[in-house]
Amino acid sequence: MAKNTSRNPRYAALNAGGNENTRRLIDASTRLAEEMGRIFPADPDIADRHYWLETIINHVPDYIYAKDTDGRFLIANQVTVADNGLESLRDIIGKTDFDLHPQHLAMAIAEVERRVIETGEPIFGIEERAMVTKGRDRWLMTSKVPLRNKSGKIVGIVGVSRDISDRKAAERLLEGQAHLLEMIANGRPLDEFFRELILLIEALIPRIRGSILMLSPDGHRLLHGAAPNLDETYCGMIHGVEIGPKAGSCGTAAWRGEQVIVADIFEDPLWEDYREIVRPYEFRACWSTPIHSRERKVLGTFALYSEAVCVPDEQQKELIAMAAHLAGIAIERKQAEDRISFMAHHDALTGLPNRALFEEQVAEALEALRGTGQWAVLAFLDLDNFKLVNDTLGHAAGDELLKVTATRMRASVRKSDMVVRVGGDEFILLLNGLPCERDVVLARLEDIRAAIAAPMQINGRGLQVSCSMGVACFPNQGKTVGELLANADMAMYRAKELGRNNLQVFTEEMADKAHEKLLKQAELRQAIARDEFLLHFQPQVNLETGRVFAAEALLRWRHPERGMISPGDFIPLAEETGLIVPIGDWVLRAACRQCKAWHDDGLPLLIVSVNVSARQFRERNWAAHVAAVLAEIGLDPRFLELELTESLIMQDVPGALATMHELEAIGVHLAIDDFGTGYSSLSALKRFPVRRLKIDRSFVEDIPADVDDKAITAAIISLAQNLGLRVIAEGVETQAQVDFLRHSGCDEIQGYFFSRPLASADFEALLRQPAMTADAP
Numbered sequence: 001m002a003k004n005t006s007r008n009p010r011y012a013a014l015n016a017g018g019n020e021n022t023r024r025l026i027d028a029s030t031r032l033a034e035e036m037g038r039i040f041p042a043d044p045d046i047a048d049r050h051y052w053l054e055t056i057i058n059h060v061p062d063y064i065y066a067k068d069t070d071g072r073f074l075i076a077n078q079v080t081v082a083d084n085g086l087e088s089l090r091d092i093i094g095k096t097d098f099d100l101h102p103q104h105l106a107m108a109i110a111e112v113e114r115r116v117i118e119t120g121e122p123i124f125g126i127e128e129r130a131m132v133t134k135g136r137d138r139w140l141m142t143s144k145v146p147l148r149n150k151s152g153k154i155v156g157i158v159g160v161s162r163d164i165s166d167r168k169a170a171e172r173l174l175e176g177q178a179h180l181l182e183m184i185a186n187g188r189p190l191d192e193f194f195r196e197l198i199l200l201i202e203a204l205i206p207r208i209r210g211s212i213l214m215l216s217p218d219g220h221r222l223l224h225g226a227a228p229n230l231d232e233t234y235c236g237m238i239h240g241v242e243i244g245p246k247a248g249s250c251g252t253a254a255w256r257g258e259q260v261i262v263a264d265i266f267e268d269p270l271w272e273d274y275r276e277i278v279r280p281y282e283f284r285a286c287w288s289t290p291i292h293s294r295e296r297k298v299l300g301t302f303a304l305y306s307e308a309v310c311v312p313d314e315q316q317k318e319l320i321a322m323a324a325h326l327a328g329i330a331i332e333r334k335q336a337e338d339r340i341s342f343m344a345h346h347d348a349l350t351g352l353p354n355r356a357l358f359e360e361q362v363a364e365a366l367e368a369l370r371g372t373g374q375w376a377v378l379a380f381l382d383l384d385n386f387k388l389v390n391d392t393l394g395h396a397a398g399d400e401l402l403k404v405t406a407t408r409m410r411a412s413v414r415k416s417d418m419v420v421r422v423g424g425d426e427f428i429l430l431l432n433g434l435p436c437e438r439d440v441v442l443a444r445l446e447d448i449r450a451a452i453a454a455p456m457q458i459n460g461r462g463l464q465v466s467c468s469m470g471v472a473c474f475p476n477q478g479k480t481v482g483e484l485l486a487n488a489d490m491a492m493y494r495a496k497e498l499g500r501n502n503l504q505v506f507t508e509e510m511a512d513k514a515h516e517k518l519l520k521q522a523e524l525r526q527a528i529a530r531d532e533f534l535l536h537f538q539p540q541v542n543l544e545t546g547r548v549f550a551a552e553a554l555l556r557w558r559h560p561e562r563g564m565i566s567p568g569d570f571i572p573l574a575e576e577t578g579l580i581v582p583i584g585d586w587v588l589r590a591a592c593r594q595c596k597a598w599h600d601d602g603l604p605l606l607i608v609s610v611n612v613s614a615r616q617f618r619e620r621n622w623a624a625h626v627a628a629v630l631a632e633i634g635l636d637p638r639f640l641e642l643e644l645t646e647s648l649i650m651q652d653v654p655g656a657l658a659t660m661h662e663l664e665a666i667g668v669h670l671a672i673d674d675f676g677t678g679y680s681s682l683s684a685l686k687r688f689p690v691r692r693l694k695i696d697r698s699f700v701e702d703i704p705a706d707v708d709d710k711a712i713t714a715a716i717i718s719l720a721q722n723l724g725l726r727v728i729a730e731g732v733e734t735q736a737q738v739d740f741l742r743h744s745g746c747d748e749i750q751g752y753f754f755s756r757p758l759a760s761a762d763f764e765a766l767l768r769q770p771a772m773t774a775d776a777p
């Protein structure tokens with residue numbers, strides 16, 4: 001084989017390219033072959049043979065040796081002698097591994113050799129550690145075979161070991177990198193990652209100690225990251241060091257954004273101001289590499305210290321670059337994680353904690369207060385008329401208002417308190433550790449309300465916004481977060497009931513009311529299923545003919561225990577809970593069905609008029625739903641009139657207009673109920689596709705005594721006439737009212753004067769009186 005390779009340079013070159021060990025072996029073989037050729041006589045004697053054999057083994061770069069059964073060296077090649085720090089073969093003969101290596105390594109070697117001697121079985125290719133070349137820790141791949149004398153008795157071992165330290169280092173590096181990448185992927189804490197990274201580099205570069213420093217958020221200082229083998233006091237001293245053009249290796253590397261290799265700390269001017277700090281630790285060299293982000297922003301530094309004056313070789317530089325790169329990935333990943341976590345726990349607009357973070361932290365805050373005799377105050381806070389600001393000044397102004405409010409609230413509380421945005425214009429305040437004095441608590445909360453209500457400038461406009469608060473105190477008004485939130489919510493409800501811009505503290509009475517409300521809500525929910533609703537009908541009369549032309553459907557609830565309940569007592573709750581949608585739908589169907597039944601019974605073709613709530617009207621595809629109900633029942637749409645209140649329309653004029661046009665297209669008629677109580681502008685009114693205005697009862701009731709009401713009523717009638725609309729007055733109770741309305745040109749009336757709302761059978765009887773009804777519209 002050696003012959004082959006030596007004679008075939010192409011073959012030798014090919015192999016040499018692959019591996020350093022192979023190249024060394026080929027070189028040695030080539031030299032050996034040359035020497036043998038030179039000294040090989042035709043007929044060698046035994047002395048020559050020994051010489052040749054010695055020459056051969058001394059040319060082999062691997063360690064070759066023989067030992068007796070007590071582990072004493074009998075013979076060894078030159079490289080074994082030299083790498084154990086000895087000069088000649090004579091120096092190693094008779095020595096054991098215990099004379100050359102540390103105890104634990106020597107014991108491991110002896111154990112393997114003992115096995116070979118005892119079993120007579122060779123061992124091939126085991127990996128073992130040994131100290132060769134003056135204390136340098138090396139990895140060897142070793143094969144050991146029994147050494148036998150002429151009679152076949154085992155008298156020791158023969159060993160061949162190859163230095164595989166470079167391969168082992170490469171393996172270690174690969175394993176280390178894989179482990180570090182896994183740590184990044186698993187989101188291990190940064191300090192743990194840094195520690196592992198430094199330990200890996202320390203294992204690969206002998207006699208150095210590593211440190212990682214992080215750039216402070218303001219970009220001016222370096223903060224301790226990790227340094228598992230540096231003295232803690234030293235780390236403490238460099239923590240917070242300012243970066244600059246002459247700030248040691250790390251401070252300068254971070255400042256310049258480039259690697260700074262200081263071979264001798266005591267000579268290099270960059271260390272002039274820091275020498276005394278480092279002197280007790282006897283470091284001489286410090287090589288620092290900035291840790292960069294992908295956008296080349298400096299995130300920190302990766303530094304290696306050595307007690308020797310030295311610079312890194314190319315291989316070490318590559319390792320350092322790899323370490324700094326991995327550190328950069330880990331830091332960026334951590335920063336991204338922190339950002340995501342911040343976003344998940346904070347409100348993007350105001351930067352305040354959100355409900356999720358509040359729920360994570362509040363229980364702990366309350367627990368800390370338990371038994372201290374102090375109060376925590378939980379307040380729900382709602383900006384008054386925020387919607388109006390949004391609608392009139394635009395959403396950008398609304399956002400700005402929320403931001404200013406958040407800043408003011410944060411500035412009005414202590415660091416230990418919490419201000420949370422829970423959505424829209426709703427906030428939660430948690431004030432910690434207050435004295436148990438109602439007046440102190442109220443004063444603190446009123447201060448916050450006053451801060452919010454102070455004038456502000458939004459988009460160049462002066463603005464002042466009040467707020468409402470509902471308050472519950474821990475532990476008296478709630479022992480758990482859930483109780484406190486529920487009670488503060490009840491108090492907030494009360495504050496709104498009282499007209500906003502005020503603060504209400506939870507009371508037991510509120511809880512009782514809320515409980516009652518809950519019961520009512522449950523009953524209301526069941527009322528449809530139990531068929532407890534019914535309709536009464538009130539005639540609408542044409543003033544000119546004196547005939548009934550329509551019937552307004554008015555809902556009643558026949559409660560099994562409380563008897564007949566009027567809508568005023570349950571419609572507001574139904575509106576609040578959204579139950580008005582199924583209830584309103586029931587009314588629509590029942591009214592249309594009744595109207596159709598009267599038509600089918602041959603009674604005069606009357607219109608049925610149905611009240612519509614805002615919640616119902618805002619339902620998606622509501623007009624299509626109405627059309628479907630009419631089709632299902634078989635009532636011609638022109639016999640249905642829907643009464644929409646002015647305030648319902650004005651909540652969202654474009655939306656309302658669209659639905660009104662859809663209804664008009666179906667053929668359904670529309671009337672504006674309670675006209676005069678809202679704030680519809682005349683220009684808007686002109687655009688509404690309505691047939692009738694209904695003058696609110698409040699204007700009619702004091703006619704003829706109240707001059708203003710008379711004037712308003714007359715004005716509404718005149719307005720309707722000018723817009724080509726019919727006009728009906730409701731709540732008409734007296735002849736005087738009828739006279740005034742007729743005189744003013746009012747078209748129609750509805751009220752007790754003519755008839756109270758009637759049960760369907762009574763209404764039917766009324767219709768059967770011939771003089772009572774007119775023809776179809």
Ligand SMILES: Nc1nc2c(ncn2[C@@H]2O[C@H](COP(=O)(O)O[C@H]3[C@@H](O)[C@H](n4cnc5c(=O)[nH]c(N)nc54)O[C@@H]3COP(=O)(O)O)[C@@H](O)[C@H]2O)c(=O)[nH]1
Pocket residue numbers: 538552553554555566567568571584587611612613673674697730731732733750751752753757
């Ligand atoms: N969304 C829905 N609202 C409805 C429905 N049914 C009724 N309502 C609304 O409830 C409020 C109270 O209604 P009700 O107690 O039935 O009172 C009506 C009449 O009885 C009353 N009225 C009629 N004439 C007179 C009168 O001469 N004097 C007097 N004091 N009261 C009178 O007015 C109520 C009708 O008002 P309006 O609807 O504005 O025409 C009431 O707001 C109803 O709208 C429903 O199904 N859905």
